[in-house]
Amino acid sequence: MCRIKRASRELEMLVEALLVLARDAGTPVDTERFVVNDVLQREVQSAREMLCGGLIELRLEQPVAFALDGSPRVFSVLCWQLLRHACQQIERGSVVVRVDPGMVSVRNVAPAEDVADSDAELRGTDRDGFELAIARQISDRFGWPLELQTRTTRESVSVARIRFPDAVPVRANRHDGPAR
Template sequence: MFLLQLAIVSLVVVVVMLWLSAANPGLAFGTVTVVAILLALGSIVAVSWMTYRATRRLLAPVDWLLREVARWDPQRPDTRALSPDRMPGEIQGDTRKVAIALHDLGERVDSFIARERDFTRDASHELRTPLTVIRMASDLISHDEGLSDRSRRSLTRIQDANEAMESIMDALLLLARDQEVALEQEDFAVRDVVDAEVERIRPLLEGRDVQLDVEIKAEPELHAPPRVLGVILRNLLGNAARFTDVGHIKIRLLADRIEVKDTGIGMDAATLARAFEPFYRIDATATGAGLGLSIAQRLGDRCGWPLQLASRPGQGTQATIMFGTSIATD
């Protein structure tokens, strides 16, 4: 466009110089040149100004759209200004189509998030009732003196599974809440959670050549939801037990982290990069839906506990829960 304008201006200057020379044979060449230069400069300024105004008019709708999008909160974009009934009348053409498409996309995303949040919340609440019934009934049965040892062991497993389900419900409710909603936190000893989850995982290792070791280097306390930490640690220990046939699983509790290290099958770099993806399974033949690590990572992010993985094929995996700033202080 600029080159076309320059060519037009140059042509005008040449024509004017030829006309002046033909109309005034006695006119000095210098005067003709000065007049031509002034005319050229004036033409350039006029054409540039008209081009600028025309460009401003053409780009004004795009500028408006960019300003509206720049105001969006990445966590919760407000697309109401892009609704067809609220857009300025001068927003037409392709820009209007893009704005309407963005508005529709935002509406669909909001609807999807709302449905997911409502489903998680409602399902969690509805499941609490039967879980409460199971817990109360199992507690009553546990007082029966006539239970055999085998029945009492089965009852203990039922109680442990019920408690685990209640913890998962708490974790799902936490994920369903908005980031702005404060967590229900309390001070608790991390060792209590570690001991409980270690005892819960021991039955999975019975009859297998896998040694379970616990090393306590410190006894930190956290100000956070205690059941959520249990869910995260349970997922890590479950994976370690599932993918370790021979060797050991070691849990180390330090002042600022929990480490779970195994001598299982391990993961290569490509698998490790996808380990936190929902529904991704390292071994397609293994049981489980492939959601454990994904949920654990989301819970860790929600509570400020970054989850780290390090692994090598054939050498095992180490998972680390970093406590961050949630360590309780006096």
């Protein structure tokens, strides 16, 4: 049942992503002010359900909160692509989504022993995938710069950062700490 649910959600988000990208760049999208943290909480919870108790821990860290004037649907699709990519890059470990002022980052950390086992495989493999291609297209289209970084050290770490130049701060006490 879990695989069917996951496949259904992945297909739904792929269709959403393709619909976003198929829209003419000159055609305006529905815009509203939305709190980034609220959308991220839903996406992280959805991703947890898709993992079905697997070996990957998902965490959402929210030391700050901010809002955007844009499409929560588009933001949701972008975040889902980055979450999916981060989860596919490791077999076990953790994926951490963090909200900082005007920025959201998604990073995965694989245990050191997994890195040693897969080091040779990683060097010869294209790790970008379809999800990042979609994420790049969305970030370019909506002016949300996407930065990617991969480090293979004691722990393999892959980081995607999205910057939001027009972020609007939200009251400080709205989200006062990490949510799990």
